[in-house]
Amino acid sequence: MSNQLKPSGMGDPCCEVSPLVTEPLNAPAAAVMAARFKALSDPVRLRLLSAVASHAGGQACVCDITDGLDALGVGQPTISHHLKVLREAGLLTSQRRGSWVYYAVVPEALTELSALLSGVPATAAAAAR
Structure with a gap:
């Protein structure tokens, strides 16, 4: 028998909380x-990405x-x-035209970034679009 206290509602099926993600990131995905x-941690880059997206x-x-x-x-x-930097991070592509x-x-x-932050699997987030 364990002496650890269980949070209130543990073991009660109506109070179970689902995980936010189905599985943790593997090492390559975490690196990406x-x-x-x-790349997005710099305010200038964040504004540049926003400018392109707009x-x-x-x-x-x-x-x-x-x-x-x-x-x-x-x-x-x-x-x-x-x-x-944004291009190398895979957030932008570039193409020369003239x-x-x-x-x-x-x-x-x-x-993928949105899915990670929201807890929605990337495949489900893409399907919802």
Whole structure:
């Protein structure tokens, strides 16, 4: 017999609480998610991702992104660096069209982040869209 106290309602089926996720992240998935959250931990990068996502289809020309973010107080090289970090984290893709680079949000990456934070499995979150 255990001397540990059980929280109120334990063992009572009507009071059982379901886990928020079905299973913990494995090491590779945790590394990917950590890289994505790290990329989003910078306010400039978070605003850049938001700026791209706010354009039609979740994609925008770099010229449109930088024009709208003059208030950030950072130069073009710094913005390019932050866009590169977001791209390397798998949150954005880029495509050169003529002399301009277009960035697009990776919807699956945002769905996975959202699913992890909300406790909804990523497959269920994607199916709900």
